Amino acid sequence: MKPGVMLFLVIAVITAVYETAVFGVLEDRPISSAASINQATERDSGDLSSAIKKIEDQHRRGIARLGAYTLLYVMLVAGLLLYARRREAEVARRTVANVGKFLAHDLKNELATVAMALEGLSYKDQELAASKTFRRAGESLECALEIVKKLERYPAPQNDEAREALDLAEMLDAVAEYTEMAFAGVQVTKAAAASRVLVRAQRARLDAALKTIVNNAGEAIGQPRERGRIALEIRSTPRDCEIVVRDNGRGMSPDVLKQIFKPLFTYGKPEGVGIGLASARDYVEELGGHIEVASRVGEGTTVTVHLPISQKENA
Numbered sequence: 001m002k003p004g005v006m007l008f009l010v011i012a013v014i015t016a017v018y019e020t021a022v023f024g025v026l027e028d029r030p031i032s033s034a035a036s037i038n039q040a041t042e043r044d045s046g047d048l049s050s051a052i053k054k055i056e057d058q059h060r061r062g063i064a065r066l067g068a069y070t071l072l073y074v075m076l077v078a079g080l081l082l083y084a085r086r087r088e089a090e091v092a093r094r095t096v097a098n099v100g101k102f103l104a105h106d107l108k109n110e111l112a113t114v115a116m117a118l119e120g121l122s123y124k125d126q127e128l129a130a131s132k133t134f135r136r137a138g139e140s141l142e143c144a145l146e147i148v149k150k151l152e153r154y155p156a157p158q159n160d161e162a163r164e165a166l167d168l169a170e171m172l173d174a175v176a177e178y179t180e181m182a183f184a185g186v187q188v189t190k191a192a193a194a195s196r197v198l199v200r201a202q203r204a205r206l207d208a209a210l211k212t213i214v215n216n217a218g219e220a221i222g223q224p225r226e227r228g229r230i231a232l233e234i235r236s237t238p239r240d241c242e243i244v245v246r247d248n249g250r251g252m253s254p255d256v257l258k259q260i261f262k263p264l265f266t267y268g269k270p271e272g273v274g275i276g277l278a279s280a281r282d283y284v285e286e287l288g289g290h291i292e293v294a295s296r297v298g299e300g301t302t303v304t305v306h307l308p309i310s311q312k313e314n315a
Contacts (some may be wrong), residue, residue, distance in 0.1 A: 032142055107148050115141055136177065148206030165198045165310050166206065168234050169239060175210045183218035185225035193236040200310040201287055209280035213245045213303050216277065221247025221299060240289065240306050248300040257295055 051203040116136060122129035159200030176190045199206075203254045214230065228248060235242040252267065253258070259265045261281050264274040281291050294302040 091244075107144070111148065112143055115145075136174070139174070143204040143207050146202070146209050162202045163200045164203065166203055168193070168197045168199060168243065170232055171206065171210065172232055172243070174207065174214070175214060178211060179214045179218065179230055179232070182215070183221070183225060183228070186218060186221060186228040186230055188230050188232070190232040191234070193209075193234045193241070193277055195236055197234060197236050197241045198289070198310045199307045201307075205283050206287075209232065209283050210243065210245075210305070211278035212280045213305070216299065217245055217247035217249060217303070220247055220251070222250065236309070241309050243305040243307070244302065246300065246302045247303075249300055251297040251299050252295040253272065253297055257293060260293065261291075 044117045108255070118134075118141065122134070128134050164307040172190055172192060178186055179188050214232075218228070218232050221230075231244070231246040233242075233246070235244065256267050260267065261278055262274070264276045265278075266274040284291050284305055284307065289306045292306070293301065294304075
């Protein structure tokens with residue numbers, strides 16, 4: 001028998017006991033109390049005060065039982081609700097995994113074509129191949145291939161073997177350059193920490209998580225882009241480091257803000273599938289960090305990624 005069905009049956013039984021206890025205390029007790037008075041008075045030779053005391057004790061025990069039944073009932077209902085939420089989350093996770101595997105299959109073929117095209121261009125035009133833009137394109141392709149591998153493995157846990165010490169200032173430079181290219185016209189600013197900050201992570205996965213956040217920021221700005229601003233900042237604290245992405249886009253209401261990390265939830269993006277931010281959150285938490293989001297409609301959004309520091313050096 002499934003756990004959910006078992007829990008439902010247990011709650012049904014407890015409900016029946018609970019109702020019996022209620023009616024026993026509130027309805028049956030007065031009748032039995034009268035009989036108890038007659039029995040008590042006969043047994044105790046007319047000692048009415050002793051009989052009343054016994055009856056009061058019986059009522060107190062009945063009320064205590066009623067309280068215990070009520071507490072147990074509430075606990076079981078809470079357990080059922082918790083089970084339902086976990087079940088819903090598991091179904092959503094499996095759906096994301098299936099969608100990911102489907103996307104990975106098609107993306108792998110397309111990326112292989114792009115990889116062959118870039119390799120052919122590098123042989124034909126060595127000057128182009130040496131350019132910064134071409135190098136960034138190659139790095140982005142490598143990141144995309146890593147993401148495809150991740151989609152194929154999702155939701156299998158990742159190990160620590162592929163992690164390396166990453167300089168967040170270098171990561172910020174790459175993300176800033178990507179943002180300027182992806183959202184031409186938007187004013188992009190960056191500010192690194194006073195100290196050199198290193199974190200242990202897989203480059204491709206952390207890069208993908210940060211690009212997901214800046215993509216959301218750029219898409220929230222809309223048109224005209226010339227009015228848009230995206231600020232990237234690294235802050236260092238004694239306990240961790242913070243990567244802050246701040247935009248002046250349309251912002252989000254509190255109701256939307258509560259749902260942004262739910263798999264398959266999307267807001268303001270007709271072509272969105274609702275996977276990126278949930279995946280980014282999962283990876284940041286896998287690294288031992290967390291993500292905070294603050295937003296106000298009409299003012300913009302601030303996303304703060306907290307990550308544990310691997311190493312910090314004075315600049």
